[in-house]
Amino acid sequence: MDIFYENWWWMLFIAVIILWLKQRKNRPETVLREKQISIKGQKILTPISKDSPLECLLSEGKIYGPDYKDKHPPQLPHTEGCHCRLIDLLTRTDDIFYIKKRETSPLQNTDIGELDKKQARYYKYRLIIDKSGENPELKISYLELSDAIKIEKEFKLRVDDHLMNRNINQ
Ligand SMILES: [Zn+2]
DSSP, X not given: OHHHHHHHHHHHHHHHHHHHHHHHHXXXXXXXXXXXXXXXXXXXXXXXXXXXXXXXXXXXXXXXXXXXXXOSOOXXXXXXXXXXXXXXXXXXXXXXXXXXXXXXXXXXXXXXXXEOHHHHHHHHHHHHHHHOTTOHXXXXXXXXXXXXXXXXXXXXXXXXXXXXXXXXXX
């Protein structure tokens, strides 16, 4: 009889633990669902390409919103030839995670093919340098930024070739 009672108490104890864990697991989801509708900010996506205007390349990846330095996104298109678009960043944790996952996807599409994040940044800086002819200050600051990126010599040459129209794929 004593053994039966002991087991019964153990079963009750385990059932309570299971119920408690189940409730605990469900709670954060409800909180997230309530937050789902609110927009945290907007991010500009710009094609990294020779055809993108300087203004667009300078705003590539910029985030606008109440929690950021720049509160309001600019009117799009920026200028003639602008192919920028805005995507919403949501407060719901898993949505932010989803966007982050997309951002950190290993490769980024550009007009010289798929590049990793560092290569894409380097290429963007080189495009900005190339297009900043009438703004020497901008040119110098982006020259410094691009020099600071440690990147393979072969890739630098590939960008040089592309910018000088020597690329056979063009
Ligand atoms: Zn634009």
